[in-house]
Amino acid sequence: MTTREDVLNYVEDEGVKFIRLGFYDLFGKQKNVSIMPRQLNRAFEKGVAIDATQIFPGCTHEGTDLIIKPDPSTMVLLPWRSMENGVIHMVCDLYTIDGKPFEADTRLLLKRVLQSVASQDLEVLMAAKNEFYLFERDENGNPTKKPFDHGGYMDVAPLDQGENIRREICLILEEMGLDPHKSYHQSGPGQNEIDFHFSDPLQAADEASLFKWVVRTTANSNGLYADFSAKPLEDQAGSSMHVQVRFVEGLKKRDAFIAGLLKYLPEMQLFMCSSPLSVKRLASVNAPGRFDVSDTVRNVMVRIPPLAKDVIEVRLPDSLTNPYLNFALVLIAGLQGIEENLDLPKNADRPVASSLKEAKELVQTSQLIEQTLHPDLVNAYLAVEEEC
Structure with missing residues (x-):
């Protein structure tokens, strides 16, 4: 299984330029945020904030933001991108601002x-x-x-x-x-x-x-x-x-x-x-x-x-x-x-x-x-x- 360290090493060794962090709304529609390699370690540790009112408008979580954190085991290279500007993709899990799992997340439900x-x-x-x-x-x-x-x-x-x-x-x-x-x-x-x-x-x-x-x-x-x-x-x-x-x-x-x-x-x-x-x-x-x-x-x-x-x-x-x-x-x-x-x-x-x-x-x-x-x-x- 690909680990966080594996992803970080791959990004450095292969010269990956962009990382796409994907997640899904309640109906399975894919959303994504792109980050630069220098932001990847922070994404693993603290996540990336998203405006939850745009993705989950009817949900009752505290505040208006959610946090997405990449699952390193899901890393894939996007082959339709040239390796000179390599892009990897990872599926993310969803959390509330206080670090708790987002209970309405269907990936969490399956887990x-x-x-x-x-x-x-x-x-x-x-x-x-x-x-x-x-x-x-x-x-x-x-x-x-x-x-x-x-x-x-x-x-x-x-x-x-x-x-x-x-x-x-x-x-x-x-x-x-x-x-x-x-x-x-x-x-x-x-x-x-x-x-x-x-x-x-x-x-x-x-x-x-x-x-x-x-x-x-x-x-x-x-x-x-x-x-x-x-x-x-x-x-x-x-x-x-x-x-x-x-x-x-x-x-x-x-x-x-x-x-x-x-x-x-x-x-x-x-x-x-x-x-x-x-x-x-x-x-x-x-x-x-x-x-x-x-x-x-x-x-x-x-x-x-x-x-x-x-x-x-x-x-x-x-x-x-x-x-x-x-x-x-x-x-x-x-x-x-x-x-x-x-x-x-x-x-x-x-x-x-x-x-x-x-x-x-x-x-x-x-x-x-x-x-x-x-x-x-x-x-x-x-x-x-x-x-x-």
Whole structure:
């Protein structure tokens, strides 16, 4: 694991000129501050102050500032920058002015949930499978809804025009030390998918968050626009982020974990599908419209891959949503199933919420959400607009 001293030595030895300190709002949108190398040691020790009212306007922390401190284990070199002006990136944790963890931070939430995972004698790895669209830009550089190609599921060139873009994305990810697994054209015109290998859940969430930035940056450098929204084209497939969990230890608890997902994911739908377009995606023919499980049918909410019985795949989250929060909620629901020693239901078939209003009502009556999520986080999602 990369340490603080490793980062400081790397910056000095390699002549790094800029350090980007990244962090995420409650919805998983990346923010960043850039500092010079001479400020790095201070950033590790005391952090960098940010105006929290701009990033977390509804939160109830003391004062108007928060402190971000870089996590040295997340250091990556940005390969699209020349080494003459080298730039490294680190993900930051959030603190209040008095040095306490910022309780509404979703990365902190995932860290704490992972402590509960360990207490259950479980060892899990996680991975994300992201779908996104590539659209052309107009003569002024503005995004359009014109797909980059008209290929279909796993098509090849010339129908698939995104192959070179995906290859470039995967090579950049590898240069950054990330681990893409496979890539291919998805079913919608201009729609693509890139999957990751399994890794530690916190690392997997960091990678899933950085992934969107890499995709957007690469698309932009090729004159394109990358769209991660739930359903950018009315009559085409929506985009999701499938969350996979692999049981390294504790496979005997898998059924109780799945039972927890089926029981509690409905209460969590708002956080994983938080826009009006989410409702349209879940209403599509190919989307998982009911909370069910199968090891033979692919299009279900909780899927057990036929060749990997130690893996489960949750297909509820949109591709645009917060990976830290999605990963944490999947684990919270599964752990609750283990805690209650739930049996896997024989006929799990509960429909998804048909509107954001209904999803919000489920949140407001959920004891599990009340017990596990900070009120500021819950209120931020309850305040999302219900109409496009």
